[in-house]
Amino acid sequence: MRSPSWVLIVVLGLVAVHFLLHVGFGFGEVAPDLLTIALLIGAREVDLGKGAGLGLIFGLLEDSLSVLSFGANTVTMTVLGFLGALTRDLFVGDSLIFLVSYLFVGKMLRDVFHWVMVGATLRDPFQEMLLQSAVAGIYAAVAGIVVMALTGLWREGSQ
Amino acid sequence: MAQFGTDPAMGAGSTRRGPTIVAVVVLLVALSTTYLPDTAQSRIAFGIRWSLLRPFLAFQNQMTETQIAAQDVEELRAQLDSLSEATMTHAALADENRTLASLLELSDRLGDDYMPAVVLRPGTPGSESMFILYVGSDAGVHEGSPVVNRHGLVGLIREVRAETSVGMDWTHPDFRASAMTEDGSSYGVVENRRGAFREQDRLVLAGGAYHEDVADSTLVVTSGLGGVFPRGLPIGRIDGVAETEGQWSKTYWLRPFVQPPEVTHVLVAFSPDSTFDMALAFPPDSAASRQEILRREREDGIRLRALADTVRRMRVELGLPVSIPDSLRAIADSLGIPADSARLLADSLGVPVQAITGPALGGVFRNAIRSGARPIVTPPVRRPAAPTPRPSTTPPDTAPTRPPPDTVPNDTIAVAPAGAFR
Numbered sequence: 073m074r075s076p077s078w079v080l081i082v083v084l085g086l087v088a089v090h091f092l093l094h095v096g097f098g099f100g101e102v103a104p105d106l107l108t109i110a111l112l113i114g115a116r117e118v119d120l121g122k123g124a125g126l127g128l129i130f131g132l133l134e135d136s137l138s139v140l141s142f143g144a145n146t147v148t149m150t151v152l153g154f155l156g157a158l159t160r161d162l163f164v165g166d167s168l169i170f171l172v173s174y175l176f177v178g179k180m181l182r183d184v185f186h187w188v189m190v191g192a193t194l195r196d197p198f199q200e201m202l203l204q205s206a207v208a209g210i211y212a213a214v215a216g217i218v219v220m221a222l223t224g225l226w227r228e229g230s231q
Numbered sequence: 232m233a234q235f236g237t238d239p240a241m242g243a244g245s246t247r248r249g250p251t252i253v254a255v256v257v258l259l260v261a262l263s264t265t266y267l268p269d270t271a272q273s274r275i276a277f278g279i280r281w282s283l284l285r286p287f288l289a290f291q292n293q294m295t296e297t298q299i300a301a302q303d304v305e306e307l308r309a310q311l312d313s314l315s316e317a318t319m320t321h322a323a324l325a326d327e328n329r330t331l332a333s334l335l336e337l338s339d340r341l342g343d344d345y346m347p348a349v350v351l352r353p354g355t356p357g358s359e360s361m362f363i364l365y366v367g368s369d370a371g372v373h374e375g376s377p378v379v380n381r382h383g384l385v386g387l388i389r390e391v392r393a394e395t396s397v398g399m400d401w402t403h404p405d406f407r408a409s410a411m412t413e414d415g416s417s418y419g420v421v422e423n424r425r426g427a428f429r430e431q432d433r434l435v436l437a438g439g440a441y442h443e444d445v446a447d448s449t450l451v452v453t454s455g456l457g458g459v460f461p462r463g464l465p466i467g468r469i470d471g472v473a474e475t476e477g478q479w480s481k482t483y484w485l486r487p488f489v490q491p492p493e494v495t496h497v498l499v500a501f502s503p504d505s506t507f508d509m510a511l512a513f514p515p516d517s518a519a520s521r522q523e524i525l526r527r528e529r530e531d532g533i534r535l536r537a538l539a540d541t542v543r544r545m546r547v548e549l550g551l552p553v554s555i556p557d558s559l560r561a562i563a564d565s566l567g568i569p570a571d572s573a574r575l576l577a578d579s580l581g582v583p584v585q586a587i588t589g590p591a592l593g594g595v596f597r598n599a600i601r602s603g604a605r606p607i608v609t610p611p612v613r614r615p616a617a618p619t620p621r622p623s624t625t626p627p628d629t630a631p632t633r634p635p636p637d638t639v640p641n642d643t644i645a646v647a648p649a650g651a652f653r
Contacts, residue, residue, distance in 0.1 A: 096290035100354035121253025128261050135264070136279035138357030140389070140399070142272040143265030145357065150261035154254050186356060189265070193404045194357065200428050 074225060079117045082223045086110035087130070095137065104215035105179060105208060107134065111149060112178040112216070113225065115156025127153025144189035152182050166226055172213045179212035180205045277392055291351055292365060299349070299495070340512035345379070345498040346370060359429070360403035360491075362386075364499060367394045371501030375459055378497050382488040382520055383465030383513060384408065384453060385497050396499075400491040401466075402432055409457045410436060410466055413450035417443050421451065421466055421485065424473070434467055434485040441479050445469050450518050451485060452510070461500075463509030465518040488520045 090106035093099045111130050115123035131149030135142050156178065163170060183205035187195060195201075220226035264272070280288060348364040366372050368391045376388040378398050386400035399406060402423055410421040419438040426432050436451055449469040455462025467485035474482045519527065 091284060091287040092290065094354050095284065095287040097294060098291060098352060098354045119250035121250035121257065124254040124257035124261075128257050131261065132264070132275065132279060133283060134355055134357075136276040136284060137353040137355045138361070140361060140403070140405070141357045142276060143261070143267070146261045146264045147258075150258050154258065157250075157254075190357060196429065197425075197427055 076117060078223075079114065079225065082219070082225060083110045083114040083126075086113070086219065087133070091133070101204075101208075104211050105182070106215065106219075108149075108152070108179050108182045109175060109212055109216040109219065111153055112156050112175055113220065115153045116160055116174075118157055119160075120154055120157045123153040123157025124150050125153070127151065127156075141190045141194050144186055144191070147189050148182055148185040151185055152178060155181070168217070168226075171217060171220065171226060175213040175216040176209040179209040183208065273390055280395075281392075288351070288363070292349075295349055295351060295495075341379075341498060345500050346372075348497055348499050350494050350497055360406075361389070361397055361399050362491075362494075364388075364396050364398060364497070365394065366499055366501075367392045367396050369393050372396050372499055373501070376500045377460050377464065378499050379464060380489060380494055380497050382524075383467075383518060384460065385489050385491065385494055387459065388499065400494070401434060401487060401489070402429075402491055408460055408466065409454045410451050411454040412445055412469075413452060415454075417445050418454055418456075419483075434487050435473050436469070436483045436485055437480075439481040439483060441475065441477075441481055443481070445481075445483055447471060452513075452518075461509045463511070463513060465513050468518075486520070488518060490520065493521060 086106045087110050090103075090110065093103035093106070097103075107130055111127055114126050118126065127149035128146060130153070131146030134145035134149070138145065159174065163174075183201060187198070187201045217226065264275070267275070346366060348366045351363040351365070352358070353361070353363065364372075364378075372388055372391050374388055374391055376391075376396075378385045378387055378400075384401070386398050386403070386406065388396050388398045390397040401408075401421075404423055404425065406421075406423050408421045409418070411418045417439050419436045421434055421436050424433050424435045436445075439445060447469050451466045451469060453460040453462060453464040453466065465488050467487040470484040470486045472481055473484045476482070
């Protein structure tokens with residue numbers, strides 16, 4: 073059940089749910105960052121160019137709602153999509169430890185890149201960002217594994 | 232565990248060159264978005280919001296309206312409960328009336344230059360201090376339009392489209408407002424001061440003269456300088472000196488009246504009259520945060536109940552059975568409160584309309600309300616014998632044998648502060 077079309081459906085579904093939770097219901101930080109999870113899952117399935125392109129689109133979607141730091145999310149997600157696609161060449165397999173680490177590090181990198189790109193005036197203190205990012209990373213990793221397990225993109229024992 | 236190595240399916244380096252070049256191009260495109268002019272960025276953002284994200288924003292709007300409707304139902308239920316309770320405590324109903332009237336009054340005082348709008352917050356990274364309003368240039372909103380609510384200044388509009396606009400509240404680092412103390416003795420710029428955490432963000436009044444001392448709790452309003460905000464919009468109250476710069480400038484902490492997370496409804500200016508002094512719409516004695524208003528209303532309720540108890544005791548002690556509805560009206564007029572409110576108050580005191588007292592009780596009533604002292608809890612002094620009730624033939628508005636107000640012992644009077652019946 074891991075055909076490219078199914079992965080695409082899952083990714084699009086995650087994007088829709090992300091905006092439904094964050095924008096529609098206005099849950100904010102309470103809801104996991106499903107957009108990043110979708111990018112990390114999707115980028116593992118495509119090459120470098122498509123991974124970066126996916127990140128570009130996702131970043132533009134988020135930037136459209138943050139007009140005062142336009143471009144920060146776009147660059148962040150593009151780089152993340154690129155790196156996500158790059159891991160395909162470096163790490164093969166879907167073990168639980170790898171996926172948890174991949175999602176955790178991916179979410180942290182997303183927050184760190186965004187912090188760098190957002191500019192000094194809008195930037196939160198570094199320690200605050202690091203603390204929140206670590207918590208958000210764990211949250212994203214758990215949510216990502218649950219999503220992948222529910223959608224059949226990951227099964228226990230799979231390599 | 233994950234296997235480390237090259238995916239054999241990927242092939243040789245030549246086949247990876249194409250995607251790598253595409254990735255680099257995409258990365259350059261992404262980087263270029265940060266350097267686009269503001270208008271181009273706004274255009275792209277609006278295009279995406281209008282197309283891909285439109286369903287989600289519409290859904291949020293729907294959710295907000297549903298929440299408001301739910302709140303309305305709760306308010307209606309509360310009003311129903313209040314109505315039931317009003318058979319015993321009409322004063323509380325009158326008090327609630329005043330609160331609702333004050334909301335409507337602000338809109339009336341601001342005139343036709345302001346329109347109501349519901350505040351929507353995206354809740355995504357980078358949008359913490361911004362909000363979206365479903366009013367735009369079609370309705371006359373323009374960039375820089377002030378956004379206010381009944382407590383004072385909320386923020387201003389940063390970007391306007393035909394049907395929507397994006398604003399920022401005072402928690403945004405770019406927020407600045409030229410401000411002054413209420414009496415105009417000290418001027419400065421109000422800005423957001425970032426704390427170690429977002430929860431520690433505070434408003435400050437920067438640039439105050441070193442030789443001037445602005446007392447704590449002094450009201451700070453917009454000065455009207457610079458033409459962005461009209462003069463007289465309440466911002467907050469002074470809460471101590473934050474810092475002094477050399478010997479030429481002081482910065483003060485401010486306690487803001489408006490807490491952005493609590494803001495759901497605002498008024499947006501679409502063609503503000505620059506000469507209009509907002510002090511007329513926001514009288515200094517009405518400037519308060521939501522918490523302060525609730526506390527004040529609670530205290531008013533306690534004082535009203537204390538006054539009711541006192542008058543009830545006085546009525547028992549003085550024996551005042553005279554029926555004088557006209558006197559009630561006269562008392563209400565002299566106190567500057569509507570006659571209907573006085574009737575409600577009389578009912579809440581347990582005094583039958585046909586037994587409302589004349590000048591004697593009126594005087595006590597007036598003194599009690601105007602004296603401004605706090606309720607006295609000392610029990611009433613027991614009198615040897617209660618006065619004989621007056622015969623029912625006594626004409627209204629006359630009570631010659633009744634003791635004058637000054638002879639009523641103070642230890643039986645619980646008094647309300649001046650303004651309790653405003």
